[in-house]
Amino acid sequence: MPTAHELAFVVPIPRGHQVLVVTFTGQGKSPTMVLDRTASTIYCPDALWGPLHQDPVTAVTDPVAVITRFAWAVKSSMEGVCAGSLVSTNSWGGDRHEVKTILLVEPSR
Numbered sequence: 001m002p003t004a005h006e007l008a009f010v011v012p013i014p015r016g017h018q019v020l021v022v023t024f025t026g027q028g029k030s031p032t033m034v035l036d037r038t039a040s041t042i043y044c045p046d047a048l049w050g051p052l053h054q055d056p057v058t059a060v061t062d063p064v065a066v067i068t069r070f071a072w073a074v075k076s077s078m079e080g081v082c083a084g085s086l087v088s089t090n091s092w093g094g095d096r097h098e099v100k101t102i103l104l105v106e107p108s109r
């Protein structure tokens with residue numbers, strides 16, 4: 001049974017791709033990042049951009065090692081296969097926008 005991960009950013013991962021979903025804790029925040037292992041692409045919020053861009057070569061293969069070098073600890077982690085996603089935007093006019101993704105992940109067996 002797939003699990004749903006609600007994310008406050010766009011995560012357009014194709015069905016069938018291998019993914020890693022990790023939530024970190026630190027600095028009073030709990031950001032989540034997603035690694036599309038099949039495409040070697042990371043999706044993350046601004047809070048994790050700083051550590052990841054310090055070592056992009058390692059980040060696309062082992063983002064957890066890169067992020068935990070800084071003031072972050074792993075809160076939860078899940079690996080599996082993308083079972084689909086729902087990506088939406090909402091606009092309240094002007095510069096007020098909300099983007100979110102519900103990523104469905106079938107856990108690895």
